[in-house]
Amino acid sequence: MTEQTPVTQAAATKVATLPDAQTVTSVQHWTDQLFSFRVTRPASLRFRSGEFVMIGLMGDPDPKTGKQKPLLRAYSIASPAWDDELEFYSIKVQDGPLTSRLQHIQPGDQIILRPKPVGTLVHDALLPGKRLWLFATGTGFAPFASLLREPETYEKFDQIIMTHTCRDVAELEYGRRLIAGLESDPLIGEMVDGKVVYYPTTTREQSPKMGRITTLLQDGTVFADLGLDGIAADTDRAMVCGSLGFNKDIKEILEGFGLEEGANSDPKHYVVEKAFVG
Ligand SMILES: Cc1cc2nc3c(=O)[nH]c(=O)nc-3n(C[C@H](O)[C@H](O)[C@H](O)COP(=O)(O)OP(=O)(O)OC[C@H]3O[C@@H](n4cnc5c(N)ncnc54)[C@H](O)[C@@H]3O)c2cc1C
Structure with missing residues (x-):
């Protein structure tokens, strides 16, 4: 019991410091270069089917300052506007700054999602x-x-x-x-x-x-x-x-x-x- 307490606190801190965090609900790998995943949807997020948002993970700490910045990329929302969750369909770029890490996400993990949808495929x-x-x-x-x-x-x-x-x-x-x-x-x-x-x-x-x-x-x-x-x-x-x-x-x-x-x-x-x- 005493051993578990610090772990829970650490996890809570991690979630609290991640801006615009959403939780991964499922992941499916289609090939060694393609996967799709679903995340929770922020209650306030409204978008038109076909639009994209910026999503990502926290980057590595800056070697000088030790501070971490979000590593974000544009992603089309693959789910329709009425869906309770958000779906994404992703490439796995071997040395890609984001997808070399994103491809390892598991249900329960957090990703960053900036809730500002835009796009012309509408x-x-x-x-x-x-x-x-x-x-x-x-x-x-x-x-x-x-x-x-x-x-x-x-x-x-x-x-x-x-x-x-x-x-x-x-x-x-x-x-x-x-x-x-x-x-x-x-x-x-x-x-x-x-x-x-x-x-x-x-x-x-x-x-x-x-x-x-x-x-x-x-x-x-x-x-x-x-x-x-x-x-x-x-x-x-x-x-x-x-x-x-x-x-x-x-x-x-x-x-x-x-x-x-x-x-x-x-x-x-x-x-x-x-x-x-x-
Ligand atoms: C408007 C917009 C919408 C996008 N929507 C999606 C999406 O829904 N799903 C998705 O996987 N990516 C999408 N992307 C690409 C995405 O933003 C990232 O480039 C991708 O996730 C790879 O990130 P990375 O940091 O690993 O590598 P990066 O440094 O971003 O890319 C490295 C190289 O990998 C190649 N590459 C990047 N993305 C792809 C791709 N999707 N297919 C084939 N080659 C690629 C390019 O040659 C690129 O120069 C979109 C990009 C834009 C501009």
């Missing part, structure tokens, strides 16, 4: 339309994991085409499972009602659909596969989340079809966000 930044294209590579799926579980997506669009390109099949699994569960979701299942078309592709490992989505759009494969004539500014809207190069290539393709880029203050036909910097 319904408010798009004009009304009939078909919504969601283009993602890698962890760029995260904001769409939120939007695919958001009722507004199904209220506003007749069809949602989710394209996700990764190198290997296992990297698609988080998205594949999420989409497979949409129609049986007690909250949004009825609204989903066959509206989601899932178009996964791989660039390295053999799979039913190989190739970069940019190539498959340019050579018309996507349209032939889905029985569509193309993309049109009067009916089609798009959201894009991938590397800088991917975003640039998709932008060019969309603009070739006559779509214009929108923003929160100026809704138009498509919106783009980086999945990471570098």
